[in-house]
Amino acid sequence: MFTDATGLSTSRFLPLGGKAGAKPAGVPASPLDGASLPGAPMRAGRDAEIIAQGARAEYCYRIVAGCVRTVKLLEDGRRQVGAFLFAGDLFGWDAGGEHAFAAEAVTDVTLRRFKISDVEERAATDHTFATRLRRYLIAQIGVARNHLVLLGRKTAAERIASFLTEMTDRLDSRPGSGIDLPMSRADIADYLGLTVETVCRGLTELRRHGTVTVDRTRIVIRDRAALGQSTGVRLH
Amino acid sequence: MFTDATGLSTSRFLPLGGKAGAKPAGVPASPLDGASLPGAPMRAGRDAEIIAQGARAEYCYRIVAGCVRTVKLLEDGRRQVGAFLFAGDLFGWDAGGEHAFAAEAVTDVTLRRFKISDVEERAATDHTFATRLRRYLIAQIGVARNHLVLLGRKTAAERIASFLTEMTDRLDSRPGSGIDLPMSRADIADYLGLTVETVCRGLTELRRHGTVTVDRTRIVIRDRAALGQSTGVRLH
DNA sequence: CGTGGGGTTGAATTGTGTCAATCAACGTGG
DNA sequence: CCACGTTGATTGACACAATTCAACCCCACG
Numbered sequence: 001m002f003t004d005a006t007g008l009s010t011s012r013f014l015p016l017g018g019k020a021g022a023k024p025a026g027v028p029a030s031p032l033d034g035a036s037l038p039g040a041p042m043r044a045g046r047d048a049e050i051i052a053q054g055a056r057a058e059y060c061y062r063i064v065a066g067c068v069r070t071v072k073l074l075e076d077g078r079r080q081v082g083a084f085l086f087a088g089d090l091f092g093w094d095a096g097g098e099h100a101f102a103a104e105a106v107t108d109v110t111l112r113r114f115k116i117s118d119v120e121e122r123a124a125t126d127h128t129f130a131t132r133l134r135r136y137l138i139a140q141i142g143v144a145r146n147h148l149v150l151l152g153r154k155t156a157a158e159r160i161a162s163f164l165t166e167m168t169d170r171l172d173s174r175p176g177s178g179i180d181l182p183m184s185r186a187d188i189a190d191y192l193g194l195t196v197e198t199v200c201r202g203l204t205e206l207r208r209h210g211t212v213t214v215d216r217t218r219i220v221i222r223d224r225a226a227l228g229q230s231t232g233v234r235l236h
Numbered sequence: 237m238f239t240d241a242t243g244l245s246t247s248r249f250l251p252l253g254g255k256a257g258a259k260p261a262g263v264p265a266s267p268l269d270g271a272s273l274p275g276a277p278m279r280a281g282r283d284a285e286i287i288a289q290g291a292r293a294e295y296c297y298r299i300v301a302g303c304v305r306t307v308k309l310l311e312d313g314r315r316q317v318g319a320f321l322f323a324g325d326l327f328g329w330d331a332g333g334e335h336a337f338a339a340e341a342v343t344d345v346t347l348r349r350f351k352i353s354d355v356e357e358r359a360a361t362d363h364t365f366a367t368r369l370r371r372y373l374i375a376q377i378g379v380a381r382n383h384l385v386l387l388g389r390k391t392a393a394e395r396i397a398s399f400l401t402e403m404t405d406r407l408d409s410r411p412g413s414g415i416d417l418p419m420s421r422a423d424i425a426d427y428l429g430l431t432v433e434t435v436c437r438g439l440t441e442l443r444r445h446g447t448v449t450v451d452r453t454r455i456v457i458r459d460r461a462a463l464g465q466s467t468g469v470r471l472h
Numbered sequence: 473c474g475t476g477g478g479g480t481t482g483a484a485t486t487g488t489g490t491c492a493a494t495c496a497a498c499g500t501g502g
Numbered sequence: 503c504c505a506c507g508t509t510g511a512t513t514g515a516c517a518c519a520a521t522t523c524a525a526c527c528c529c530a531c532g
Contacts, residue, residue: 074469079389148316148318432511
């Protein structure tokens with residue numbers, strides 16, 4: 001399931017030692033960056049389970065490259081995807097208890113693994129690190145709360161528009177050039193609290209209106225304004 | 237809207253100076269407890285807006301007594317309640333930017349207000365405090381993620397059963413004695429991503445099956461096992 | 473060149489929302 | 503102290519958005 005990649009050069013993605021080297025483009029600032037702890041380099045193949053649901057929380061991870069989903073599975077098969085995570089993101093951060101969500105590789109993934117106790121120790125001795133970590137956690141709370149609004153109050157069409165906007169913001173390096181969605185329609189559906197069919201219909205509807213171009217995984221936003229409108233806007 | 241309660245003795249609820257005094261029953265452990273920062277005592281009346289949606293994040297709050305809801309309002313009137321908060325809980329914790337959610341008093345509320353910059357400073361000099369704060373934030377992430385599953389994948393009946401279970405766990409000091417829900421049906425509906433009518437129907441259904449007794453705000457769980465079953469259980 | 477898994481589309485079904493009426497509780501002022 | 507208006511809760515009838523069930527397509531892969 002896991003490939004320990006000790007022998008593999010990951011320096012392409014992030015400085016190993018943690019001192020020199022500019023951060024490569026596309027990798028956002030995050031705690032547990034180069035300068036922090038060493039972290040064990042790892043790889044996980046497509047659909048590999050990185051964290052099992054219910055497992056004791058001992059390790060957390062930072063993504064170097066690739067995409068990860070967090071997943072909660074109900075006994076009758078219903079599934080909720082909690083988040084999609086990309087390079088720079090942390091996960092497995094359920095300090096103390098069990099992992100409430102599983103974490104699975106959406107694509108082949110390069111990771112760094114950290115013992116949670118090591119991270120806590122580091123936080124206890126390095127204020128700057130602790131502050132960055134705290135900021136990151138607070139941001140995560142904001143992201144989750146925002147998603148609550150989507151799941152609780154938005155229509156199918158609005159959810160899909162919001163999703164495309166979110167993914168474009170996170171993945172589209174050169175605005176307008178389009179993105180390749182790494183995840184399946186089923187993943188998207190379970191992230192948005194919909195069915196695969198509804199996601200499809202929503203996408204074809206947007207295509208029909210000329211708002212986006214869709215070809216399997218390839219998405220290009222044609223009319224950003226229209227997409228924004230479909231999002232189900234903010235503030236009273 | 238606010239009543240500055242400087243002249244008011246809140247020592248009934250929590251030690252002011254922050255050294256002596258046992259924690260009163262019903263107030264769970266949390267950071268920003270007595271021993272931390274002073275914090276300005278405040279009061280807010282029923283339905284008062286404590287934090288405005290979109291306001292610059294400058295202060296955060298700990299609840300001493302009463303109930304608070306966090307709310308996001310969409311321009312067409314749709315509303316999502318992010319969380320219900322009780323004694324010991326913190327809110328307003330959107331460090332750095334704006335408050336994405338408003339915070340409103342569900343009941344009359346006694347609070348302590350803290351400057352976020354003061355809290356950050358304290359965290360930078362007191363590892364123990366920083367750790368407790370971090371643990372609390374992580375727990376909040378867990379709570380939010382759990383709610384994602386409810387909103388994304390549970391049926392109306394399951395949401396209502398989950399809600400009653402949650403509230404009983406948090407409010408019922410003497411198990412089986414029942415609770416008084418401080419919030420309206422509309423609040424419950426907006427928390428669960430439903431309408432008032434659906435919440436009502438769900439409650440009467442549970443009543444009809446003898447699972448709970450409902451009389452306006454008063455709720456008594458009669459058959460905890462049956463309620464647990466209706467919850468839409470965990471783990472695959 | 474079959475085979476199978478994801479994706480898309482169509483038709484039927486249903487859970488939940490919408491609209492509307494009634495009821496109960498409460499505060500207010502005559 | 504009671505009539506009244508107001509607000510929240512409950513119930514019913516109906517509508518509709520999204521799910522379910524089903525068929526089909528397309529491409530990747532053995």
